[in-house]
Amino acid sequence: MNTDYFTIGKLAKDTDTKVVTIRYYESIGLLPAPLRTGHNYRLYNCDHFKRLSFIRRCRSLGFPLSQIREIIALTDQPDEDCQKVDKIARGHLDIIESKIQDLTQLASELRQKITACQGGTIAQCCILKNLLKQNTTPIKSAS
Amino acid sequence: MNTDYFTIGKLAKDTDTKVVTIRYYESIGLLPAPLRTGHNYRLYNCDHFKRLSFIRRCRSLGFPLSQIREIIALTDQPDEDCQKVDKIARGHLDIIESKIQDLTQLASELRQKITACQGGTIAQCCILKNLLKQNTTPIKSAS
DNA sequence: ATGCAGTCTATAGTTACTATAGGGTCAAGC
DNA sequence: GCTTGACCCTATAGTAACTATAGACTGCAT
Structure with missing residues (x-):
């Protein structure tokens, strides 16, 4: 159980991603929009970290964002056959x-x-x- | 001596390049603007064909347009040392x-x-x- | 109080094209 | 003469995956 929140800068550092890239992923709906502070700063949690790490790992393997999007969608259907992932x-x-x-x-x-x-x-x-x-x-x- | 002129369609076919790509190369100054007919059709000559063939050959070797531009500029200085081409x-x-x-x-x-x-x-x-x-x-x- | 690092939005630029819209031209066949 | 289809024109927007810039606010340390 981890209820810590952190800023975009920390998320960027921990995932080795540029701040602008994180905002870009949010803008295209790849990374869910996080909570905001009273002063409109983004507040991320552990799930965001996991998701972004996954995206970055896929990117480093050369998967295009479109396919990463597909794969993420598949993880929401845990009972589907794994063949689709395999195929991608x-x-x-x-x-x-x-x-x-x-x-x-x-x-x-x-x-x-x-x-x-x-x-x-x-x-x-x-x-x-x-x-x-x-x-x-x-x-x-x-x- | 070859004073034939031809349309963009023929140039495209003979160089295996799309018509839009040729216009694009012209728009970025990589291919000189050709003469025009009375009805504004582009009229190319042999020099255009040579230049475009060269560009396409470089592209097929993976050179980016910026470097192709550099190389073309070098061909205008025949007495320069060939090292620059070699370096690129x-x-x-x-x-x-x-x-x-x-x-x-x-x-x-x-x-x-x-x-x-x-x-x-x-x-x-x-x-x-x-x-x-x-x-x-x-x-x-x-x- | 000041300064600097961090954050925000919005917009434009990158590479090398491709796609689309909306229009004019040319040559052939009827 | 008219239509049809292939060809040509310009201008603009879209593609992938970001990067860069401008202009403004915030948070923290001295």
Whole structure:
């Protein structure tokens, strides 16, 4: 049982989140609006802390807010099948994995262009030549 | 020598770029404004095609528009040292490589959470438990 | 009483586009 | 000549997930 209340600054520090970000999450309905003091300061409790920690953990795993929202909604239906969570997580993993592939491909192309360059003036630059070389004229009046 | 002119639609098709994107590049000064017909249609030439192809190739390598702008500015100074281009490209490669590392780490964490889950109800879901477990209370009145 | 850190709201900026509304133009077919 | 559909125009707003700024109030310590 914990009935402590704390300000937005403390919540920000304890969850390693910027103050503005917390207010942003409230504005988009991701974090419930807390009580206010007589002078309109936000007063958070333990539940807010838990919720925000969860959001931040999901964010650090790369989940978009839209999916975090879905997951949170699911936690309100404890008797539903867990497959939905699983599906979201797997879908997200797929996206991450394909991003890794894309970036790996991209890195190797770029590395190749860079190592090909022996220096010199801009006019001689192999990186630029390489980037400029293909397709120097549009397709002739076809279509 | 090529004095052909073509519409935005043809340029879009030949560079695999959306029409709106081309107008957007013009609006931010990345692609020079072309001539116009009597009825205000844009008329592009070969130079526009080359420039846009270059932009798209850089984009497909993940360069942000700001860096593409820098690189293009450099091509106007053919006698400068090529090191500047090299620096931009290497800096970009570093970023890509560190992104790959982050994502790889992230994918393995997520994969672990997913494979730990044996199904069941939301209440029993290991993925959720795992995401919720740490830090359930803020740091007590410290600081 | 003063100063500084913390809080408040509201608005605009970021990146690289995409979407939409509301309109004009061009070429082909009838 | 008229219609139809594809193409073009501008201007504005929306996207994701914040960040930055302005202008004002509060709380606490000296």
